[in-house]
Amino acid sequence: MSTTLERLQKLFIARYNYKLENLSATTTLEELGLDSLDMIDFLFDIEKEFNIIIPDQEFKVKTIQDMVDALDQLISEQNPEQDTGSSSHH
Amino acid sequence: MKRRVAVTGLGIISPCGNNIDDFSFNLMTGKSGVRRISSAYSSLLSVKIAAQVDFNPLDYFTKKQVPILDRVNQFALAAASQAWKDSELSLDAKEKERAGVYIGCSMGGANTIEDLYDQLFKHNANRVKPLTVLMIMNNASASYISIEYGLSGPCLTLSTACASSASAIGEAFRQIRDGYVDVMLAGGAEAFLTYGGFRSWESLRVLAVEDPEDPSKSCKPFSKNRTGLVMGEGAAMVVLEEMGRAVGRGAPIYAELMGYGSTSDAGHIVRPSLEGQTRVMAAAFKETGLLPKDIDYINAHGTATHWNDLLETQAIKKVFGDYACKVPISSTKSMHGHTMGAAGAIEFIVSLLAIKNQAVPPTINLDQPDPECDLDYIPNTGRKGVTVNTVMSNAFAFGGTNTVLIAGKMKG
Numbered sequence: 001m002s003t004t005l006e007r008l009q010k011l012f013i014a015r016y017n018y019k020l021e022n023l024s025a026t027t028t029l030e031e032l033g034l035d036s037l038d039m040i041d042f043l044f045d046i047e048k049e050f051n052i053i054i055p056d057q058e059f060k061v062k063t064i065q066d067m068v069d070a071l072d073q074l075i076s077e078q079n080p081e082q083d084t085g086s087s088s089h090h
Numbered sequence: 091m092k093r094r095v096a097v098t099g100l101g102i103i104s105p106c107g108n109n110i111d112d113f114s115f116n117l118m119t120g121k122s123g124v125r126r127i128s129s130a131y132s133s134l135l136s137v138k139i140a141a142q143v144d145f146n147p148l149d150y151f152t153k154k155q156v157p158i159l160d161r162v163n164q165f166a167l168a169a170a171s172q173a174w175k176d177s178e179l180s181l182d183a184k185e186k187e188r189a190g191v192y193i194g195c196s197m198g199g200a201n202t203i204e205d206l207y208d209q210l211f212k213h214n215a216n217r218v219k220p221l222t223v224l225m226i227m228n229n230a231s232a233s234y235i236s237i238e239y240g241l242s243g244p245c246l247t248l249s250t251a252c253a254s255s256a257s258a259i260g261e262a263f264r265q266i267r268d269g270y271v272d273v274m275l276a277g278g279a280e281a282f283l284t285y286g287g288f289r290s291w292e293s294l295r296v297l298a299v300e301d302p303e304d305p306s307k308s309c310k311p312f313s314k315n316r317t318g319l320v321m322g323e324g325a326a327m328v329v330l331e332e333m334g335r336a337v338g339r340g341a342p343i344y345a346e347l348m349g350y351g352s353t354s355d356a357g358h359i360v361r362p363s364l365e366g367q368t369r370v371m372a373a374a375f376k377e378t379g380l381l382p383k384d385i386d387y388i389n390a391h392g393t394a395t396h397w398n399d400l401l402e403t404q405a406i407k408k409v410f411g412d413y414a415c416k417v418p419i420s421s422t423k424s425m426h427g428h429t430m431g432a433a434g435a436i437e438f439i440v441s442l443l444a445i446k447n448q449a450v451p452p453t454i455n456l457d458q459p460d461p462e463c464d465l466d467y468i469p470n471t472g473r474k475g476v477t478v479n480t481v482m483s484n485a486f487a488f489g490g491t492n493t494v495l496i497a498g499k500m501k502g
Contacts, residue, residue, distance in 0.1 A: 037360055040295050056295045056318075 003085040004050075004068045004075070011045055025065035046071070052078045095266045096336040097344040097497065099177025099329030100439055101169040101277075105141035105322050106426045109172060114443045117451040118472040122306035122425050124320050131285045137297045139305045140283055141322035141427025158221050159234070160199030165325035165432070166231035166279035167238065173275065174239060177329035177341065181240075181273065188271045190243030191236045192262040194254030194278030196431035197287070198228035204284045231279050235327075243271045249431075252391070253487035254278050255326065256434025260350035260493055262330055272332040279325035280431035291321055296395055301455075309428075310455040311392035311421035312399050312463040319393040322427025326435035328442075344442045345481075345497040349378035355490030362398055362486050367405035370492040374482070375409075378496050382410040385417055385496075386478040387450045389441045390467075391486045392421020393428055398486065403463045418476065420453040420468040434485040438495050441481035445499045449474040 002010070009023045018032065029039065043054050052074045061067045075082050100110050105123030107113035116123070123141040132138050143165065147156045150168045159167070181189055202225040209215040224230060229247040236245040244265060248257045255278020262276035291297055298318040301307040309320040336343055351373030355366035375382065390402055399421075407414045422440050429436050444450050449472060456469035480498040487493075 035358075035361075037358070043295075044293070056297075056299070 001083060001085050004071050005064070007049060008046070008064065008068060008071070011049055015042060015045055023064060025063065025068065027064050028062050050075060050079070051082070092267050093269060094333035095263050095347045096331050096333045096341065096500070097328050097347055097442060098331045098336050098341040099173040099179065100344065100442065101172025101174070101176060101327040102324070102436065102439055103143055103145060103165045103169050104324040104326070104426050104429070104436055105143055108143070108145060108168070110176070110439070110443070114447065117422055117425055117440065118447070118449055118474075120425070120452050120454045120470060120472060122454060123322070124306050124309055124425070124427055126305050127288075135288050135292065137288065137292050137300070139298070139300050139308050139320055140288070141320055141429070142283055143324050158225065160202045160225040160230070161281035162195060162199055162201075162279050163225070163231045163234055165281055165323070166193060166327070167234055169277060169279065169325040169327040170235045170238070170275055173277070173327040173329050177331070179273065179329060185272065186240045187242050189241040189273035190262070190265060190271050191232045191241055191245045192248065192258040192265070192274060192276045193232040193235070194248045194250070194256065194258035194431050194434060195228055195231060196249055196251050196254050196280055197282045199226040199230065200282045200284050200287055202226045204286050235275055239275065241275065250491040250493070251487035251489050252428065252430055252433050253485035253491045253493040254431040254434060255436075256438065256483065256485035256493035256495060257352065257491065259328060259330070259347070259435060259438055260352060260495060263347050263350050266330055266332050272335055274330040275327055276330055277325065277327035277435035278432045280429055281323045282430060283321060283323045288321070297321065298394060307455045309394050309424045311390070311394040311424050311453050312403070312460055312467045313394070313456055314458040314460040316394040316396070316399060316460070318395050319423070320427040322429040324426070324429045324432045324436060326432055326439050328435065328439065343500050345445050345499055347495065348380070348498050349374040349496035351377070351492070351494040353492045355492065357490060359490070360488050362401045363490065364401050364404055364408070366490060366492050367401065367486055368408045370494050371405065371409045371482070374494040374496050380480060380496065383413045384480050385482050386476070387441065387444045387481045388417055388419040389437045389481070389483045390419050390421045391484045392423050392453065394421070394423065399460065399463050402484065402486065403465055406465060415465055418450045418466050418468050418473065420451055422451050422453075424454045424456070434483070434493060437485070438483045441483040441495075442497060444478045444481055445497065447474070448476055448478050450476050450478065
């Protein structure tokens with residue numbers, strides 16, 4: 001059973017050609033070369049994977065961990081049955 | 091030798107009025123055309139506001155014509171008919187050969203495309219409306235106008251997203267200036283307020299959040315609390331005429347179209363570029379021989395997205411220097427919304443009306459100015475009794491095309 005981080009990493013790899021070792025929690029989106037337009041496009045894949053809606057005005061994230069935290073928050077609000085397998089505390 | 095070009099006719103179909111007088115009055119009085127969408131599917135959308143046109147096609151077309159013209163064609167033809175009548179033009183057969191039509195349109199017959207897919211995918215239709223192709227094709231508006239007025243010179247349709255009709259007017263200007271033709275009907279139209287249109291724009295995450303108190307206040311260019319653009323629709327047309335010809339026949343002359351700049355950011359597909367915008371303004375100035383301090387009013391592109399408003403402010407500051415904070419500037423998208431392919435032409439007409447009325451329209455909903463957009467954006471209230479001799483109209487598009495038009499009052 002995968003954690004949010006693991007599922008997110010899988011999405012990154014499926015969509016772009018990143019290697020797992022380059023997708024650590026502290027990696028920044030800037031380091032990954034994703035600009036705001038790429039993010040808007042990628043959010044669509046993320047919404048489908050996690051079965052959530054990411055509101056337009058929020059989701060200001062810098063690192064992959066920021067994304068995991070934001071996603072866990074949205075999942076707990078919108079889809080609480082979903083198992084995020086996360087043992088981290090926010 | 092380059093010839094001079096006059097603007098001798100105007101026509102408009104817009105969320106702020108379907109004729110020039112209403113449009114002018116509504117803008118000057120700060121009347122917003124933005125409201126809750128009145129369509130069957132609006133409950134399905136997450137963004138429920140737009141600047142829609144209130145239009146009865148039977149005011150302009152016969153019952154036979156209506157079903158074979160997409161909404162965008164109807165808008166274009168209606169605006170063209172106003173402009174034509176306004177110009178009091180009468181051309182003989184030879185003159186018509188030296189008259190053309192340039193139209194800007196981004197998405198073509200969007201309502202027809204949607205209808206087509208609905209028929210095919212939802213209803214498994216084997217046959218669709220026979221004239222579907224003719225209603226979808228992006229060039230239909232220009233061609234219908236050419237047919238209607240018998241204009242047999244160049245007939246083109248330009249597609250540069252939000253700058254489409256500014257590009258059309260600019261290129262039409264060059265056709266006359268460089269001696270190819272003597273008269274051009276130029277402008278643009280857009281009618282992309284369809285279910286698919288809304289969904290597409292929603293997904294791009296650039297649409298404004300609805301104002302919690304008043305939907306009509308949702309488009310807030312240059313505001314600290316701006317949240318994005320509001321989609322609009324409409325059409326605008328101008329009649330451009332070689333100056334000697336216009337003066338000779340005693341035509342009503344709104345202004346002289348003096349300069350046109352066109353550049354490409356060649357950078358990012360959506361993010362605007364400071365360099366691209368400053369370069370296009372400089373190009374338009376170079377053509378006119380004017381200086382920034384000669385401009386009395388700027389109609390900004392002012393979409394109310396974070397990036398456009400910020401960068402446009404910076405570009406104006408860079409080009410206008412000390413004068414930047416003195417020139418009155420407004421984004422009338424705050425009232426008529428972002429009319430996409432029609433925007434360039436609609437907003438060029440706004441600039442011409444500033445000359446005609448010696449008055450400048452406001453940027454409404456500007457209650458909390460963004461400190462980084464600290465120019466005179468004519469907050470909330472229009473100003474009358476302003477000396478307006480020369481105007482500039484900006485259009486900065488998705489894809490990176492930047493267009494600037496400069497027009498000046500006729501002297502004497």
